[in-house]
Amino acid sequence: MTSPKKDWLTKRKALPSCEHLFLHHVNKMGKIEWAMWANEQALASGLILLTGGIVGVAGQFRGWEFAAYAVAAGVFVCLLEYPRSKRAKGTSMERSGQHCFTVCVKAFGPLTRNYYVRAFLHAGVCVPGGFMLATVLGCVCLGIASLIYLAAAIRGEHWEPILPRKDTRKPVAESIKNPPQNPPPRPPPETRRKGKDVEGAAYDNPMSVTDDE
Amino acid sequence: MTHWIIYVKPSGFTLKKGKKRSTSSLSSNKTRLIMGNFAANEGLSIFVILVWLGINAYLFVQFYRAFLVERWFYTRVLLGQALPWARAPAACLNFNCLLILLPVCRNLLSFLRGSIQYCSRTAARQLDRNLTFHKLVAYMIAFHTAVHIIAHLFNFEFFMDAQLNRNSSYLPFVLSEIGTGDNASFLNPIRSNETNPTIVMFTTIAGLTGVVITLALILIITSSMEVIRRSYFEVFWYTHHLFVIFFIGLVFHGYGRIVRGQTLASLQTNKPDNCADRFEDWGKNASGCDVPEFAGNPPGTWQWVLASMILYVFERLVRIYRSHQKVVITKVVMHPSKTLELQMKKKGFRMEVGQYVFIQCPSVSRLEWHPFTLTSAPEEDYFSAHIRIVGDWTQALYEACGGDKTEQQEAWKLPKVAIDGPFGTASEDVFHYEVVMLVGAGIGVTPFASILKSVWYKHIQNNQEVFTKKIYFYWLCPETEAFEWFADLLQSLERQMADKNMADFLSYNIYLTRWKQTEAAHFRVHHEAENDPITGLKQKTLYGKPNWDNEFTNIASKHPGSKVGVFLCGPPQLGKSLEKQCLSHSEADVKFIFNKENF
Numbered sequence: 146m147t148s149p150k151k152d153w154l155t156k157r158k159a160l161p162s163c164e165h166l167f168l169h170h171v172n173k174m175g176k177i178e179w180a181m182w183a184n185e186q187a188l189a190s191g192l193i194l195l196t197g198g199i200v201g202v203a204g205q206f207r208g209w210e211f212a213a214y215a216v217a218a219g220v221f222v223c224l225l226e227y228p229r230s231k232r233a234k235g236t237s238m239e240r241s242g243q244h245c246f247t248v249c250v251k252a253f254g255p256l257t258r259n260y261y262v263r264a265f266l267h268a269g270v271c272v273p274g275g276f277m278l279a280t281v282l283g284c285v286c287l288g289i290a291s292l293i294y295l296a297a298a299i300r301g302e303h304w305e306p307i308l309p310r311k312d313t314r315k316p317v318a319e320s321i322k323n324p325p326q327n328p329p330p331r332p333p334p335e336t337r338r339k340g341k342d343v344e345g346a347a348y349d350n351p352m353s354v355t356d357d358e
Numbered sequence: 359m360t361h362w363i364i365y366v367k368p369s370g371f372t373l374k375k376g377k378k379r380s381t382s383s384l385s386s387n388k389t390r391l392i393m394g395n396f397a398a399n400e401g402l403s404i405f406v407i408l409v410w411l412g413i414n415a416y417l418f419v420q421f422y423r424a425f426l427v428e429r430w431f432y433t434r435v436l437l438g439q440a441l442p443w444a445r446a447p448a449a450c451l452n453f454n455c456l457l458i459l460l461p462v463c464r465n466l467l468s469f470l471r472g473s474i475q476y477c478s479r480t481a482a483r484q485l486d487r488n489l490t491f492h493k494l495v496a497y498m499i500a501f502h503t504a505v506h507i508i509a510h511l512f513n514f515e516f517f518m519d520a521q522l523n524r525n526s527s528y529l530p531f532v533l534s535e536i537g538t539g540d541n542a543s544f545l546n547p548i549r550s551n552e553t554n555p556t557i558v559m560f561t562t563i564a565g566l567t568g569v570v571i572t573l574a575l576i577l578i579i580t581s582s583m584e585v586i587r588r589s590y591f592e593v594f595w596y597t598h599h600l601f602v603i604f605f606i607g608l609v610f611h612g613y614g615r616i617v618r619g620q621t622l623a624s625l626q627t628n629k630p631d632n633c634a635d636r637f638e639d640w641g642k643n644a645s646g647c648d649v650p651e652f653a654g655n656p657p658g659t660w661q662w663v664l665a666s667m668i669l670y671v672f673e674r675l676v677r678i679y680r681s682h683q684k685v686v687i688t689k690v691v692m693h694p695s696k697t698l699e700l701q702m703k704k705k706g707f708r709m710e711v712g713q714y715v716f717i718q719c720p721s722v723s724r725l726e727w728h729p730f731t732l733t734s735a736p737e738e739d740y741f742s743a744h745i746r747i748v749g750d751w752t753q754a755l756y757e758a759c760g761g762d763k764t765e766q767q768e769a770w771k772l773p774k775v776a777i778d779g780p781f782g783t784a785s786e787d788v789f790h791y792e793v794v795m796l797v798g799a800g801i802g803v804t805p806f807a808s809i810l811k812s813v814w815y816k817h818i819q820n821n822q823e824v825f826t827k828k829i830y831f832y833w834l835c836p837e838t839e840a841f842e843w844f845a846d847l848l849q850s851l852e853r854q855m856a857d858k859n860m861a862d863f864l865s866y867n868i869y870l871t872r873w874k875q876t877e878a879a880h881f882r883v884h885h886e887a888e889n890d891p892i893t894g895l896k897q898k899t900l901y902g903k904p905n906w907d908n909e910f911t912n913i914a915s916k917h918p919g920s921k922v923g924v925f926l927c928g929p930p931q932l933g934k935s936l937e938k939q940c941l942s943h944s945e946a947d948v949k950f951i952f953n954k955e956n957f
Contacts, residue, residue, distance in 0.1 A: 177590045185580040193576070200508050206515045207554075229585075238585055278555040279511050282569070286576055 180230060180260060180302045183293035187267060188226040190290050194274055194283030195219025201279035211277040218270050219283065225250060225257070231305035239307050251306045258305075260298035267291035403487065407494070410457075414450050414498065421449035429619045431630035432545060432650060436530050437516050444509035445617070447502035452662040454502065455608060458495045459666040461488035463673040465680075468781055500579060503572060510568075514548075514555040521551040529637050536649060543651035547616045563614035571607035574600040591749075595726070605667060608659055615654025624651040677727075681718055681776035688740055690759045690772065693843040698756050701734070701742040704777055709736055711812045712785030712805045716778040717743065722754040727778060731804040735812035737819070744804060744843055785809060787953055789816070791923030792827050795913065795950075797936065799834040799928030806831065806927070807847055810864070814851055818858070830913060831866035832904060834928070867909075869900050906935065910943040910950065918947045925953050 194215045201212025228247040231237045250257045257263070268291040274284030425434075425442040434441055461467070467488055520530035537544025548558050559565030580586070581597035620628070633640065633647035641649045689701040700717075709715075709732055716727040728751060730743040747756050760767035788794055788809050798806045810831070816824045833844070848866060855861050913922060924940055926933050933952075940950035 177593055181590065182581055182586050182593055185583050185586060186577070189576060189580050196504070196508075197511075200511055204512055204515060206511075207518070232589075235589060276556075278514055278559060281556055281559075282507070282572060285569070285573060289573075289577070 178232060178234075178302055179293055179297035179300065180304070181232070183260075183290050183297055184226055184229060186293060187222060187263075187287065187290035190267075190271075190283055190286035191219045191222030191226060193219075193286055194222065194271075194280060197274070197280040197283045201277060204279075206277070206279060208277040211273055212279055214273050215277075215280040215283060218274065222267070222270065222287065225263075229307065230303075231307045233302070233305075237307050243307070244309075247306045247308065250304075258303050260294050260302055260304065263304075264291045264294040264298055267294065406491075410494075413453065417449045417453055418446045422446040428630055429622075429625065431620070431634065432533055432652070433617075433619055435634070436520050436533060436546065437513050440509050440512035440516065441617075444506055444513055447506040447509070450502045451499060451506065451608075452659050454495050454499045455605070455659075456662045456666045458492060458499065459663075459670040461492040461495075463669055464488070464781055465673055465676045465778070466669065468779070496579070496582075500575065503575060507568075507572065514558065517546050517548045518555050518558075520546055521548050524551065527638065529634070532637050532640075533650075537652070543621075543653070545618050545650075545652040547614075547618070562616055564611055564616045567607040567611045571604045571611065574604045574607070578604070592726070605663065608663065609657075612655070612657030612659055615656070618652040618654045621651050621653050624648070677778055680778050681720075683776070685775050685777050687759070687772045687775060690761075690767065691843075692761050693744070693846075695842040696747045697843050698745045698747060698752070698759065698761060699733075699742055699843065700745065700759070700775070701740045702775065702777070703740050707741060707777070707780075709734075709741055709780045710786060711736065711788070711808045713780035713782040713808075715741075715743065715780050717745075718776040718778070719751075719755050719758065719773055720776070721758055721773045722751055726751055728752075729781075731808070732780060733804060733807040735808055735815050737812060737815035744807070746801070785925070788923065788925060789813070789824070789826055791951075792825060792920050793830070793913070793917045793922045794826055794828070795830045795832070795909075795922060795924045797832045797834070797924070797926045797928060797932070799926075799932055800836060802927030803833050803835075803844055804927075806833075807844060810847070810851060814854065817860070817863070818854075827863075828917070829864045830909075831864060832909075833866065833868045834871055834903070834932075835868065836871050867900060867904065869902065869904055871903055906939045910939045914943050914945075914948045914950075921949045921951060923951055923953055 196219075198212045198215030198217075198219055200206075201209050202216060206212060224246065227240060228243040228250050229237065229240055255262075267287050271284045271287035271291065274280035274287070422442045422445070425445050430441065516530075517534075520534045523531055525531055534544075534546035534548070536546075538549070541549070547562065548555075559569065577597055578600050581594050587594045620630075627648035628640070628650040629647075633645075633650075636645055636647055639645035640647050683704065685702050685704045687700055687702050689699075691699040691701070693699060712731075714729050714731045716729050718724075718727045730745055732741055733744045734740060734742040745752055745755065747753055747761075755773075756762070758773040760771065785805065788796070796806050796809065798804075810829070813824070813826055813829065851864060852861075855863055924936060926936055937952045940952040944950045
């Protein structure tokens with residue numbers, strides 16, 4: 146009847162000193178989804194590639210072409226990795242504003258859904274970064290992310306978009322009708338006792354009794 | 359039809375009777391209360407953060423300026439301002455790496471807390487925010503690492519430039535050629551033009567250790583993100599141990615002495631002011647300028663971090679020692695709501711209300727320690743923890759304790775456990791108020807088990823001396839399943855209080871914030887029963903969220919002229935709304951004091 150409540154137990158901020166409670170008690174350590182970590186690592190790598198690339202281009206370093214490539218590659222990786230996948234088990238935490246990215250990434254279908262593709266894609270994208278000092282770090286980090294994605298793919302994980310659930314209201318069964326809006330029928334005037342004001346005793350709902358307010 | 363009978367509008371109409379007061383006195387009272395509350399809760403934290411930032415800024419500026427002196431003149435000819443931009447964050451990194459190990463020495467902190475608690479509770483509570491500080495320092499390390507690396511990228515580029523521009527009338531090249539013979543007094547660590555910065559980086563100690571420790575740092579940070587930490591604790595915990603590699607690499611990072619300045623002896627024979635322009639005449643008899651000689655600074659990082667590393671090693675040794683101290687499980691209780699209660703005894707164990715311990719079970723995992731709030735009162739002769747079974751480790755512990763077997767376990771079959779702790783500041787402030795409001799949301803109710811039991815024990819042991827006369831307890835819970843063990847506790851307290859004719863000492867309200875249609879029908883049918891159909895308690899379960907305005911008003915009217923302590927363990931939004939209620943209901947005759955950081 147209301148919008149889906151976020152389970153606050155897995156929300157980001159707990160009271161600072163309550164933290165020990167939430168370190169463990171909500172720990173769903175059952176199956177580790179490597180893709181979640183691979184995603185964090187890949188996003189970080191994208192940012193590092195981007196930064197290295199900007200430094201290389203702005204400083205006009207030798208091999209700045211690789212730096213320019215790194216800027217583009219960094220942006221691409223960030224865009225691809227920004228939308229988090231839906232978790233197989235447990236609540237999924239969206240990144241803020243990820244909805245439009247989710248829609249874009251989803252549009253590529255199996256290319257983005259499959260983690261083998263992502264692993265090899267990242268491995269390929271990172272290679273040119275190794276040719277210049279400024280982008281070497283981004284290259285290695287993205288390589289590590291690619292390995293973690295490979296591990297995730299081997300374990301059968303895949304990317305699922307987090308989309309808002311459409312609330313389907315249960316259709317109200319036919320037998321449940323609104324409470325009566327009209328007063329009950331009064332007896333015919335001839336059976337009414339003289340002097341009694343039966344009109345004033347008519348039933349009137351003091352306030353609306355539907356729950357659609 | 360079922361909808362409108364049970365549906366409760368959350369936080370709807372208020373029944374507050376407005377009292378007319380002069381607005382000016384009210385607002386100045388409120389301002390004082392706000393400031394007082396703020397200062398009490400946040401003041402010390404803000405002070406500590408400001409001091410820390412101040413030291414960072416000071417170190418940055420000091421070390422920046424230290425590289426603007428004459429000794430580094432020729433180095434700056436090659437590198438420009440990129441040199442001090444690399445050295446300044448290096449100093450800040452030394453400082454922050456010293457700090458980062460300290461907040462996680464929980465036994466050391468526990469010892470400090472015990473000593474400080476007698477002087478100042480506020481100061482003691484600051485130590486509970488150790489993890490927050492650890493994270494702040496980590497972010498600062500990440501920031502300074504970024505600045506340091508970017509500056510060094512420029513440095514490498516400039517060093518390479520100097521070697522590639524092979525022109526004897528170009529000072530950077532002349533400087534780079536120094537020391538080619540003996541390989542000792544050189545300035546430019548890139549010794550030839552047939553290499554490139556990437557190769558140089560991987561063939562110098564500084565470069566190699568730099569890459570390794572930066573990678574370690576990045577892996578530590580990505581695996582410490584909230585999502586990973588809360589859901590895949592093992593990944594977080596094991597990856598975090600890369601900090602060992604980080605510190606070893608950090609200490610050896612400066613051993614190559616790659617940052618070189620003019621030696622003091624050389625400064626006598628070659629003053630940059632005079633000699634810089636006459637570089638083509640260096641070493642010639644008439645010039646008065648010798649060829650300058652350069653050397654690197656001895657590595658200094660170890661001086662900063664050694665003490666912290668030793669303290670941390672000591673901390674781990676203490677943990678190992680404590681893990682070998684005998685802990686006996688005296689009773690195992692399986693509660694229906696997938697909760698395992700362990701009652702334990704350990705020699706010399708002393709706890710206070712609201713504290714927590716780390717539990718390790720070697721037969722389940724030798725390396726994992728998990729924190730649990732203590733649910734027993736200090737007055738009991740055992741200590742207990744209620745463990746919810748939500749993951750691998752807890753499931754394995756459950757099976758090791760015989761949870762999946764139907765017959766009772768023999769005492770000797772129970773697994774060995776180890777305890778570290780107790781940690782956390784005691785929540786003894788609860789006992790300093792005459793009237794207390796305790797609010798627990800969901801799993802946040804756990805520390806209150808300890809508090810309620812302790813208050814009750816204090817009452818039956820020495821009746822007159824207990825200051826607390828009335829407790830209002832609010833438990834907000836999304837579902838009924840987690841109720842059982844706590845409901846049992848409340849039931850037993852209810853019985854004991856009735857026996858002692860103190861039935862109105864504790865007034866509790868349980869709010870179901872989420873419920874199913876099928877359950878709703880059941881509640882409707884049993885609405886008139888004496889005991890609550892869910893908990894079996896005499897006081898009924900309520901649905902939806904509490905109307906705090908009403909609650910505060912009621913309490914205020916029942917206890918005029920008193921101070922009411924409000925304690926919360928739950929989500930921060932609830933904390934904010936409670937704080938607002940405390941402020942708005944604190945008037946001349948009754949004061950609500952919100953205690954923010956007791957848990």
